[in-house]
Amino acid sequence: xxxxxxxxxxxxxxxxxxxxxxxxxxxxxxxxxxxxxxxxxxxxxxxxxxxxxxxxxxxxxxxxxxxxxxxxxxxxxxxxxxxxxxxxxxxxxxxxxxxxxxxxxxxxxxxxxxxxxxxxxxxxxxxxxxxxxxxxxxxxxxxxxxxxxxxxxxxxxxxxxxxxxxxxxxxxxxxxxxxxxxxxxxxxxxxxxxxxxxxxxxxxxxxxxxxxxxxxxxxxxxxxxxxxxxxxxxxxxxxxxxxxxxxxxxxxxxxxxxxxxxxxxxxxxxxxxxxxxxxxxxxxxxxxxxxxxxxxxxxxxxxxxxxxxxxxxxxxxxxxxxxxxxxxxxxxxxxxxxxxxxxxxxxxxxxxxxxxxxxxxxxxxxxxxxxxxxxxxxxxxxxxxxxxxxxxxxxxxxxxxxxxxxxxxxxxxxxxxxxxxxxxxxxxxxxxxxxxxxxxxxxxxxxxxxxxxxxxxxxxxxxxxxxxxxxxxxxxxxxxxx
Amino acid sequence: xxxxxxxxxxxxxxxxxxxxxxxxxxxxxxxxxxxxxxxxxxxxxxxxxxxxxxxxxxxxxxxxxxxxxxxxxxxxxxxxxxxxxxxxxxxxxxxxxxxxxxxxxxxxxxxxxxxxxxxxxxxxxxxxxxxxxxxxxxxxxxxxxxxxxxxxxxxxxxxxxxxxxxxxxxxxxxxxxxxxxxxxxxxxxxxxxxxxxxxxxxxxxxxxxxxxxxxxxxxxxxxxxxxxxxxxxxxxxxxxxxxxxxxxxxxxxxxxxxxxxxxxxxxxxxxxxxxxxxxxxxxxxxxxxxxxxxxxxxxxxxxxxxxxxxxxxxxxxxxxxxxxxxxxxxxxxxxxxxxxxxxxxxxxxxxxxxxxxxxxxxxxxxxxxxxxxxxxxxxxxxxxxxxxxxxxxxxxxxxxxxxxxxxxxxxxxxxxxxxxxxxxxxxxxxxxxxxxxxxxxxxxxxxxxxxxxxx
Numbered sequence: 001x002x003x004x005x006x007x008x009x010x011x012x013x014x015x016x017x018x019x020x021x022x023x024x025x026x027x028x029x030x031x032x033x034x035x036x037x038x039x040x041x042x043x044x045x046x047x048x049x050x051x052x053x054x055x056x057x058x059x060x061x062x063x064x065x066x067x068x069x070x071x072x073x074x075x076x077x078x079x080x081x082x083x084x085x086x087x088x089x090x091x092x093x094x095x096x097x098x099x100x101x102x103x104x105x106x107x108x109x110x111x112x113x114x115x116x117x118x119x120x121x122x123x124x125x126x127x128x129x130x131x132x133x134x135x136x137x138x139x140x141x142x143x144x145x146x147x148x149x150x151x152x153x154x155x156x157x158x159x160x161x162x163x164x165x166x167x168x169x170x171x172x173x174x175x176x177x178x179x180x181x182x183x184x185x186x187x188x189x190x191x192x193x194x195x196x197x198x199x200x201x202x203x204x205x206x207x208x209x210x211x212x213x214x215x216x217x218x219x220x221x222x223x224x225x226x227x228x229x230x231x232x233x234x235x236x237x238x239x240x241x242x243x244x245x246x247x248x249x250x251x252x253x254x255x256x257x258x259x260x261x262x263x264x265x266x267x268x269x270x271x272x273x274x275x276x277x278x279x280x281x282x283x284x285x286x287x288x289x290x291x292x293x294x295x296x297x298x299x300x301x302x303x304x305x306x307x308x309x310x311x312x313x314x315x316x317x318x319x320x321x322x323x324x325x326x327x328x329x330x331x332x333x334x335x336x337x338x339x340x341x342x343x344x345x346x347x348x349x350x351x352x353x354x355x356x357x358x359x360x361x362x363x364x365x366x367x368x369x370x371x372x373x374x375x376x377x378x379x380x381x382x383x384x385x386x387x388x389x390x391x392x393x394x395x396x397x398x399x400x401x402x403x404x405x406x407x408x409x410x411x412x413x414x415x416x417x418x419x420x421x422x423x424x425x426x427x428x429x430x431x432x433x434x435x436x437x438x439x440x441x442x443x444x445x446x447x448x449x450x451x452x453x454x455x456x457x458x459x460x461x462x463x464x465x466x467x468x469x470x471x472x473x474x475x476x477x478x479x480x481x482x
Numbered sequence: 483x484x485x486x487x488x489x490x491x492x493x494x495x496x497x498x499x500x501x502x503x504x505x506x507x508x509x510x511x512x513x514x515x516x517x518x519x520x521x522x523x524x525x526x527x528x529x530x531x532x533x534x535x536x537x538x539x540x541x542x543x544x545x546x547x548x549x550x551x552x553x554x555x556x557x558x559x560x561x562x563x564x565x566x567x568x569x570x571x572x573x574x575x576x577x578x579x580x581x582x583x584x585x586x587x588x589x590x591x592x593x594x595x596x597x598x599x600x601x602x603x604x605x606x607x608x609x610x611x612x613x614x615x616x617x618x619x620x621x622x623x624x625x626x627x628x629x630x631x632x633x634x635x636x637x638x639x640x641x642x643x644x645x646x647x648x649x650x651x652x653x654x655x656x657x658x659x660x661x662x663x664x665x666x667x668x669x670x671x672x673x674x675x676x677x678x679x680x681x682x683x684x685x686x687x688x689x690x691x692x693x694x695x696x697x698x699x700x701x702x703x704x705x706x707x708x709x710x711x712x713x714x715x716x717x718x719x720x721x722x723x724x725x726x727x728x729x730x731x732x733x734x735x736x737x738x739x740x741x742x743x744x745x746x747x748x749x750x751x752x753x754x755x756x757x758x759x760x761x762x763x764x765x766x767x768x769x770x771x772x773x774x775x776x777x778x779x780x781x782x783x784x785x786x787x788x789x790x791x792x793x794x795x796x797x798x799x800x801x802x803x804x805x806x807x808x809x810x811x812x813x814x815x816x817x818x819x820x821x822x823x824x825x826x827x828x829x830x831x832x833x834x835x836x837x838x839x840x841x842x843x844x845x846x847x848x849x850x851x852x853x854x855x856x857x858x859x860x861x862x863x864x865x866x867x868x869x870x871x872x873x874x875x876x877x878x879x880x881x882x883x884x885x886x887x888x889x890x891x892x893x894x895x896x897x898x899x900x901x902x903x904x905x906x907x908x909x910x911x912x913x914x915x916x917x918x919x920x921x922x923x924x925x926x927x928x929x930x931x932x933x934x935x936x937x
Binding site for chain 2: 059062063065066067069070073074076077078080081083084087088090091092094095096097098099100101102103104105107108109112115126127128129130131134144145146147156157158159160164168172275276279280283284287288291292294295296298299300301302303306309310311312314315318363366367370374383384387394397401
């Protein structure tokens, strides 16, 4: 049985007609592996693989070292903050009681607002974890402290975590390994020789893809596991089984990302005839996909989901309070207009709850939409997917906002109930509420939840890999090998 | 001859698909980014007004909030402005200033905002290096270099024409980008961005500095191209150097600095200060208690007691300033050391040097923040504490009659607004590094080309 393919019609594919059909499948398969092996050996001999191995290992180790120290610092920060919560509150009031009058002076110094503990995985993928280091004072309102000004120099650039190194280097090396599939082979004349063998063009592309992917992923695997071992041995991180499974999932995710770029490289190589043009096109495509598209999609998300600023929220809360005070003054001319009456307080609390919930919901919406849009591009999918897997991504951040919201609810309920209690009982109730809120820390999500969060980015990467793979096959069928 | 070669170079560059693709990409990205920045800036200015109105009614002799003014060129270079506290609360019962609150900006951790500095520093430098890498090695491969040098022309003239052939088109694109960005920001910021003379001259200087960065990149590309024989090797080397100096080193620099020169975590410092404050609070309360008892025993009148109390308060405020101020200054020194080290090791990257210059120029850099902190401290020492005490001394809390209000009228915060020349002087160090890099790379390019084997 002869399998008719378009390949047979191509004049350059000289010997293919003789090998179409079932009996060619075995030689075809062995040829695929043979060419892939040739690619891998060539990449080792021309130092591409060793260079990739050395550069990736060095940068991943540097990244692990820098981020592990950063994590340690943030952990110390959190533990000092936690200890500070137990420090005694100092203060008092002194009364100056004189014969013709009296006045008093009071002063006190209380605890700093609590902060949430950093995630150990942030030493690998920092994601949005830095945003959760800020103090959060939860009472009837949620007051998020400002970022520490001391970190300003690092805020000007990206965070150099594994995600950053992978985003730049794995994509670049993938392009480097796959880019000369067609033009370089054509320039040195080996492409014709290869196509003279009993192999279909799509099988040749498959073997090139296999060769490029193995050449890329083997050094990456070594570099990545050296990084994991370093984090484990030198910094005592990533200790339990779940951490290791998560680290493996991250490796799998990065592999998809690498394959996407290997296929992009193959596609570019099939639409260009000269190596230099292929490299230039690839660099431009790389800059667009890695540097522009993810940022542009986040910009689009911000554009389509405008959120109020914290100050606008404050202004709204203030206006609502003022409106209620005015109504009170209109209804009862004897009412004080500076502080709301006891009857109005529950209403004010409810409005504050509603407005703050709207504010938090709009932030969460913006985060989700940014993830959705960014996931449409490979680099955006990688950034969001890895941070989701590491538990430092959008879902983890949204869960953190939920904790703040529910803590605020605890405080508001206590405040409402305290209105009907005696001063002593009210103080006791509020103290209990404060302790409940202080003990609420965000917890690492189970792995299943992290995996579910990263489904969209994984699907996107798979789709890109398949799309560019098919496009490369399709273009290569028409490629002029002369 | 120079003009002939230049014309040829320009024709080649003009026909290059890289230039066309870059133009298309910029025409999409620049308005999008400028539109977002205009919206952000408008919100920033509105926020400033909202905060002013909130704090004006809430400021009292006990506590006031000082707001950092909005830098007029923030939409062009966000710098460290978003990452630093933009308001401080001063209280009369503590010598520490605290930062009340900040907005939630989680996405900035994953993708820093795109402003004009990113477009120029990353995308335009990439375009420049892609154009420059081919100039010498590419012509050698094509055989054109032999023909050019066969004519009566010096190698330096050829090199100058080639460098100019790269710089001219990139400068034209740069001007187009700055113009487009400015137009979009002006139109969509709804009058909040003021394109007055001062800002316009700052923007002109901004563009000039950007041109220097592009010349540095072009010189780098040409120097590499004149050092290798094949254009693909030149491209590989140029791309690798670009990735290291533009993307990798600026990102790692601050983290390397913080691991080499660590400072105690912020909460540890806060705790040290809190324990000092608590010690002082205890001592102060003890002294007040003793004084109150003495005054009562001495049957002193309430007005005299009030004066004595105010004297005590003044004394304790000064002592707090001194003792807490010492801790704050020590901390500031450590942090400044770390920041200075981070900047020193990162500055050789033209992108970092560019951002440093822009920070001074646009008022969004660390120097401007330090100036704001100095202004806050001055306001505390010279305005808030004396006027707060003065207001307090006029009050008579022992009378149940209404006191003469607790509103503190302070002059607006006097933050320095340096002239353009002063801003440039502040940026002298990174600017001189950029110029030195430009000279060194051009010289290297010329030396390599002198010995270049054109065969």
